[in-house]
Amino acid sequence: MVTQWSDSQFSFTISISVHIIFFLLLQFSVCYTTNDTILPGGFISDSRTEVLVSAGERFQLGFFTPDGSTERRYVVIQYHKFKSEVAWVANRDHALSNNSGILVLTKDGQLKLLDENNRSSEYWSVGNKGSKPSSNRKVTLMDSGNLVLSEKDEISGLWRVVWQSFDNPTHTFLPGMRMHKNMTLTSWKSASDAEAGEFTFKQEQNRENQYIIEKSPGNIYWKSQLYADLFRSGDDGIIRTMSYLLSNFSSQRRTKEDFSSDLPNQKIDFRNLSKRSDYSNTRLVMNYDGQIQLFRWNDRTTSWLNVWSKPSDYCDIFRICGDFSSCNSENKIPCKCLPGYKPKSLDRWNTKQFSDGCEGNTQVCDGNNFLDLIVKMGGGVGFAVNNAEDCKNKCAEDCSCNAYACGNSTTRNANRCWIWSNEPINIQQYADDGHTIYVRSAQSDIVVKKRDCDICGTDIIPYPLSTRPNCGDSMYYNFHCDTRTGQVYFDAPNNDTYRVTNINKEKRIFSIHIDEGQTCGNIDEMTNFLQLNQPQVFNVIEECSNDLKDTSPNFMLQNTSLQELKIQWHPPPEPVCNSSTNCIDLPNSDCTATGNGTSRCLCNAPFRWDSMNFACTSVGKGKQPKGSTQRHMLYVALGILGSAIFILCTTCSILYFRRKRVANTLENRGSVQGNMAVQMYDNERHIKDLINSCQFREEDKKGIDVPFFSFKSILAATDDFSEANKLGQGGFGPVYKGKFPGGQYIAIKRLSSGSGQGLEEFKNEVLLIAKLQHRNLVRLLGYCIAGDEKILLYEYMPNKSLDSFIFDRTLCVLLNWEMRFNIILGIARGLLYLHQDSRLRIIHRDLKTSNVLLDEELNPKISDFGLARIFGGKETEGSTTRVVGTYGYMSPEYALEGFFSIKSDVFSFGVVVLEIITGKKNTGFYKSEQALSLLGYAWKMWKENTSLNLMDAALGETCNESEFMRCVNIGLLCVQEDPSERPTMSNVLFMLGSESASLPSPKQPAFVVRRSLSSTASSSKPEAINELTVTIEEGR
Structure with a gap:
C-alpha cells in the first residue's frame, strides 16, 4: 500500500528538515567559535559581519574600513562601544580590497587571514614561527584588548602563549x-x-x-x-x-x-x-x-x-633651530641665533630652514667669556658647588663645556651647578620658568657699544633703542626688558605694550606681536592707533600681517593666530652730553649746545656722524667747484687709460718673447724615457737662463740639482687642479696635492698671477731651497715653468701645518707636551741651520706656525722661503723699504723701520714658542682688559708668578712643568724689544737642552705698550699694530 502525501504534509516535513539542519550547523559552528575565542577549524567571515567580542565586551576583533577609504579592508581590534577607535591592525601592509576576507585558525594551529573566494591568497598569518604547528590551540580576545594565540600543554594541561598582539603593537599602546x-x-x-x-x-x-x-x-x-x-x-x-x-x-x-x-x-x-x-x-x-x-x-x-x-608646538621638534640658537613658537620667524652667533648657512636660514643652526666667528674655547641668557634648556648634569664662581670655573676649565647654570635645586635645598657639555640645542626662549644660563661665547663676536643697553634674553638692544635711562638715546626710550623672562617689550605712545619678536640693526627694523584680540590693520591705521605720529622717530613700514608661518614641517603645529607689525626707527642724532667727558666714546667730537636747549657730541670737521656704527667718519676736506672737479677727473682718467695701454703693450711684448724662448728651450730637450712624470733637464743652464740673479757667486750656480716637471704631468697629477685636491690657499697662491706614477704624493704650489710675491720670490725659492738640506726644512722636489705658470713642488706633508693643530680645539689634544717640546726643538734646529750651519747665511723673515709643516711622525719642517734673504761671509743684517711678512710675528725693528737680522727670526721664534705652549694666537683674542697680545698676556702672568696659567688646557697631565716654565722664559727672552737682548739660536738650543742652566730673567717684551707705527706700506691703523692679523705679502 502506498501512502499518499498531501501538499501540506510535504511542506511541513521540509520545514522540519530545514530547521534540524540549521540547528546542527549552528551546533557545529559553536564547537569552533565562541564569542571571544576561535578554535582550530573556526573562523570569522567579513561577508557575514562576524566578530569576536571580549568576555567583558570592552574590545572586539573584526573587519574595518577607515573613514575616507573605499578600497582598504583590515582586520582590527576596536573598542566595542566606540568602534571608530582602532587599537591594533593585523594586515596593515596587505589590505584586502573587498569584504571576502576570513580570519581562520587552521587545523594545524596557524592564525591566517585569507580570501574566502581564493584560499591560497594569504594576507597575514602568525603561529608557525618558533614552534611546531599544533591542533591544540585557540585564539582568544582578552578584555585588555590583547589578541592571544595559546597552546595547551599535553602534560600539565596549562595554556601557554604562542603569540600575542601586545608583543606586536602597531600604532597604539594599551594598559597591560x-x-x-x-x-x-x-x-x-x-x-x-x-x-x-x-x-x-x-x-x-x-x-x-x-x-x-x-x-x-x-x-x-x-x-x-x-x-x-x-x-x-x-x-x-x-x-x-x-x-x-x-x-x-x-x-x-x-x-x-x-x-x-x-x-x-x-x-x-x-x-x-x-x-x-x-x-x-x-x-x-x-x-x-x-x-x-x-x-x-x-x-x-x-x-x-x-x-x-x-x-x-614648533619648538618641541628636536634640533629644529640647530645649535646655538633659540626657539619661540609664538614668533613668525621662530628661530634666532644667540647673541654673537650667526647662521651657519645664510641661504638656508633665509629660506626658513634653520636646522643647520648657528656658529661664532671665533673659537669659543679660548677664554672664559660667557653670555647670560634667560632661557629654558633640556639636559644638563647637576652637582653641588659652594658658589656661582666655582660653577663658572668648572665650565671655563673644560673646553667641552658650552653652557652652565647655578641656582637652588627645586627638589633639594642646596646650591647646585649644571653643566651642558654638548652644543646647546632645544633652547626655548621666554619660557615661563626660564632661568639664567651662561653660554660660552667669544667676546669679540658680541659687538656691544658703551651706550648700548644690556642684552635682554637673546636680544642685543642696538643704539639708539633704550630700555632704561642712561643707555641708548632718550628719544627712543620706548622699550623695557622683563628680566624674569628675558623678553623685550615695546611701550607704544598709546600706552599699550607689545612683545618685540625681532630686532634687525642693519635695517633699523623691529617687529612686534599683535595679540589676536588687538587691532591689526594697514600702515595708516596702525600708525594712528599706536600714536606714532609724535615724536616721529618710529614709522610703520608694513601693514599688520597674520600669515601662517611656513617653517613648520607639520601643519598641525602651526600657530594660526600670529600677527606681527614691522616698525622702522629713524637714524638718531648725535648722542646727548653734559660735558666733553661724555664724548670720550665718540672720538673726533665735542660736546656742543644745540638749538633745542640740549648739548650733543657733534662731530668735528671733516668728520660726519655715522649713526649705524656710532662713529664720526672722515669725509675728506672741502670740496672743489663742480666744473673743476669734473675736468680733473677727466685728466686723471685719460692719464690712467694711456698708462694702461702702454703697460699692456709692453707686457704683451715681453711675454711673447719669453714664451718663444722657453718654447724653443723645451723643444730642444728631446724626449724622456717611458712615461716618467718627472722630466730631468739640464737644470743649471735652464735656471741660469731663467734667473738673472747677482746674489749668488758663480760657483754657487753650479751643480744645482732641481728636477724640472712638465706642466702636462702636473695637470694629470692634480686632476687639472681640481678643488678636491686643493690643500689650502696662501698669499703666494693655492697649494694642491698631486699623485704621480708609482703612487708618490707631492705638494704643488702654484704661483698666483695676482700675488704680490711674484717672480722674484719664485726665483729665490728655486735656487735657495735646492742648496738647503736639513731634516727640519721642507725639501724642494722640483719646479715647473710653462708660459705664465710658475710652480714649485715640495715633499707632501700629510699633517699639514702646525697651526691647524694647536689652534683647533679638537686636534690640539693630539699634541701632548713631549710632542710640542720636540716640535720647538726641531724648529730651533732648523733656524740654527739657516743662520749658522748652512753654506749660506739665511734670514727667513716669515716664520710663523702656518709656515711650519708636520710630516707623518709630526716632525716640524720650516717652509715658505719666498721672503728669505741670503747673506755672504759674516753679514747678519740688512734693511729694506719693502716690509713684507705677517704682523704678530714681525720684530718691532723690522715692522717699524724695515731693519732685519737673524734676531728678527729669533723674535718670530719666540712668538711661535708661546703659541705652541699656550694654544693661543698672538693676535685676535686679547682685548684691553688683559693685554694687547699673547706677548703682553704672557708678560703679565710672568710678573705675577702665575705663568702656569698660560698652559694649554689640552696638555692636561702630560705637561712637564719645569720644561714649560723654561719655554715661557725662553719665549719672553726671544721677544725682547732690543734685538741685542735676544739670544741667538745656538743659545736658544743650549737653554732648551740644559735642565741645570740658569736662564736670564726677561725684561718687558715688545708690543706690550701701544706704540706708533712709522710709515710702512702695511697698516692702515698705526695705533692698533698688535691687533692686526692680516698677512702681508705672504707666501704659501
Whole structure:
C-alpha cells in the first residue's frame, strides 16, 4: 500500500528538515567559535559581519574600513562601544580590497587571514614561527584588548602563549603592554591608510625611561627632555607618568604630591593618574601627523579626551633651530641665533630652514667669556658647588663645556651647578620658568657699544633703542626688558605694550606681536592707533600681517593666530652730553649746545656722524667747484687709460718673447724615457737662463740639482687642479696635492698671477731651497715653468701645518707636551741651520706656525722661503723699504723701520714658542682688559708668578712643568724689544737642552705698550699694530 502525501504534509516535513539542519550547523559552528575565542577549524567571515567580542565586551576583533577609504579592508581590534577607535591592525601592509576576507585558525594551529573566494591568497598569518604547528590551540580576545594565540600543554594541561598582539603593537599602546627597547609604535600612513607611516615612537636606547619619535630611521623628530631641577616645570612629570604606563606599572609610582610641579595648563590633572587603576581607560597613540598622543575616556562627555601630546608646538621638534640658537613658537620667524652667533648657512636660514643652526666667528674655547641668557634648556648634569664662581670655573676649565647654570635645586635645598657639555640645542626662549644660563661665547663676536643697553634674553638692544635711562638715546626710550623672562617689550605712545619678536640693526627694523584680540590693520591705521605720529622717530613700514608661518614641517603645529607689525626707527642724532667727558666714546667730537636747549657730541670737521656704527667718519676736506672737479677727473682718467695701454703693450711684448724662448728651450730637450712624470733637464743652464740673479757667486750656480716637471704631468697629477685636491690657499697662491706614477704624493704650489710675491720670490725659492738640506726644512722636489705658470713642488706633508693643530680645539689634544717640546726643538734646529750651519747665511723673515709643516711622525719642517734673504761671509743684517711678512710675528725693528737680522727670526721664534705652549694666537683674542697680545698676556702672568696659567688646557697631565716654565722664559727672552737682548739660536738650543742652566730673567717684551707705527706700506691703523692679523705679502 502506498501512502499518499498531501501538499501540506510535504511542506511541513521540509520545514522540519530545514530547521534540524540549521540547528546542527549552528551546533557545529559553536564547537569552533565562541564569542571571544576561535578554535582550530573556526573562523570569522567579513561577508557575514562576524566578530569576536571580549568576555567583558570592552574590545572586539573584526573587519574595518577607515573613514575616507573605499578600497582598504583590515582586520582590527576596536573598542566595542566606540568602534571608530582602532587599537591594533593585523594586515596593515596587505589590505584586502573587498569584504571576502576570513580570519581562520587552521587545523594545524596557524592564525591566517585569507580570501574566502581564493584560499591560497594569504594576507597575514602568525603561529608557525618558533614552534611546531599544533591542533591544540585557540585564539582568544582578552578584555585588555590583547589578541592571544595559546597552546595547551599535553602534560600539565596549562595554556601557554604562542603569540600575542601586545608583543606586536602597531600604532597604539594599551594598559597591560610593556614597552621595551625593541618595541616600537609606528604611525599610520594617513587617516585613511593603516599602512606603516614615517613616524615611530620608541624607547631611547641609552637613557632610562626616556623616549623618542623618529621620522625615518635614525632621524630624531622629537625627544623627551628631562629638565634639570633648576626649572620648576617641564616634561618631567608627564614623562614619569608615561614611564609608569609604558613599564606596565613596574616603574616607581608617583604620588599625588609628585605632580605639584607639572604644567598648570594641561588638559587633565595628572594627580588622578597616580595608581594603576586610573589608567584603565587610557591609550597612547602614535598619530600619522607625528604626534604621540595620550587619550583618556571621559564619561561625562562620552568621548576620548586628548590629555597630552608631543611635539605640541614648533619648538618641541628636536634640533629644529640647530645649535646655538633659540626657539619661540609664538614668533613668525621662530628661530634666532644667540647673541654673537650667526647662521651657519645664510641661504638656508633665509629660506626658513634653520636646522643647520648657528656658529661664532671665533673659537669659543679660548677664554672664559660667557653670555647670560634667560632661557629654558633640556639636559644638563647637576652637582653641588659652594658658589656661582666655582660653577663658572668648572665650565671655563673644560673646553667641552658650552653652557652652565647655578641656582637652588627645586627638589633639594642646596646650591647646585649644571653643566651642558654638548652644543646647546632645544633652547626655548621666554619660557615661563626660564632661568639664567651662561653660554660660552667669544667676546669679540658680541659687538656691544658703551651706550648700548644690556642684552635682554637673546636680544642685543642696538643704539639708539633704550630700555632704561642712561643707555641708548632718550628719544627712543620706548622699550623695557622683563628680566624674569628675558623678553623685550615695546611701550607704544598709546600706552599699550607689545612683545618685540625681532630686532634687525642693519635695517633699523623691529617687529612686534599683535595679540589676536588687538587691532591689526594697514600702515595708516596702525600708525594712528599706536600714536606714532609724535615724536616721529618710529614709522610703520608694513601693514599688520597674520600669515601662517611656513617653517613648520607639520601643519598641525602651526600657530594660526600670529600677527606681527614691522616698525622702522629713524637714524638718531648725535648722542646727548653734559660735558666733553661724555664724548670720550665718540672720538673726533665735542660736546656742543644745540638749538633745542640740549648739548650733543657733534662731530668735528671733516668728520660726519655715522649713526649705524656710532662713529664720526672722515669725509675728506672741502670740496672743489663742480666744473673743476669734473675736468680733473677727466685728466686723471685719460692719464690712467694711456698708462694702461702702454703697460699692456709692453707686457704683451715681453711675454711673447719669453714664451718663444722657453718654447724653443723645451723643444730642444728631446724626449724622456717611458712615461716618467718627472722630466730631468739640464737644470743649471735652464735656471741660469731663467734667473738673472747677482746674489749668488758663480760657483754657487753650479751643480744645482732641481728636477724640472712638465706642466702636462702636473695637470694629470692634480686632476687639472681640481678643488678636491686643493690643500689650502696662501698669499703666494693655492697649494694642491698631486699623485704621480708609482703612487708618490707631492705638494704643488702654484704661483698666483695676482700675488704680490711674484717672480722674484719664485726665483729665490728655486735656487735657495735646492742648496738647503736639513731634516727640519721642507725639501724642494722640483719646479715647473710653462708660459705664465710658475710652480714649485715640495715633499707632501700629510699633517699639514702646525697651526691647524694647536689652534683647533679638537686636534690640539693630539699634541701632548713631549710632542710640542720636540716640535720647538726641531724648529730651533732648523733656524740654527739657516743662520749658522748652512753654506749660506739665511734670514727667513716669515716664520710663523702656518709656515711650519708636520710630516707623518709630526716632525716640524720650516717652509715658505719666498721672503728669505741670503747673506755672504759674516753679514747678519740688512734693511729694506719693502716690509713684507705677517704682523704678530714681525720684530718691532723690522715692522717699524724695515731693519732685519737673524734676531728678527729669533723674535718670530719666540712668538711661535708661546703659541705652541699656550694654544693661543698672538693676535685676535686679547682685548684691553688683559693685554694687547699673547706677548703682553704672557708678560703679565710672568710678573705675577702665575705663568702656569698660560698652559694649554689640552696638555692636561702630560705637561712637564719645569720644561714649560723654561719655554715661557725662553719665549719672553726671544721677544725682547732690543734685538741685542735676544739670544741667538745656538743659545736658544743650549737653554732648551740644559735642565741645570740658569736662564736670564726677561725684561718687558715688545708690543706690550701701544706704540706708533712709522710709515710702512702695511697698516692702515698705526695705533692698533698688535691687533692686526692680516698677512702681508705672504707666501704659501
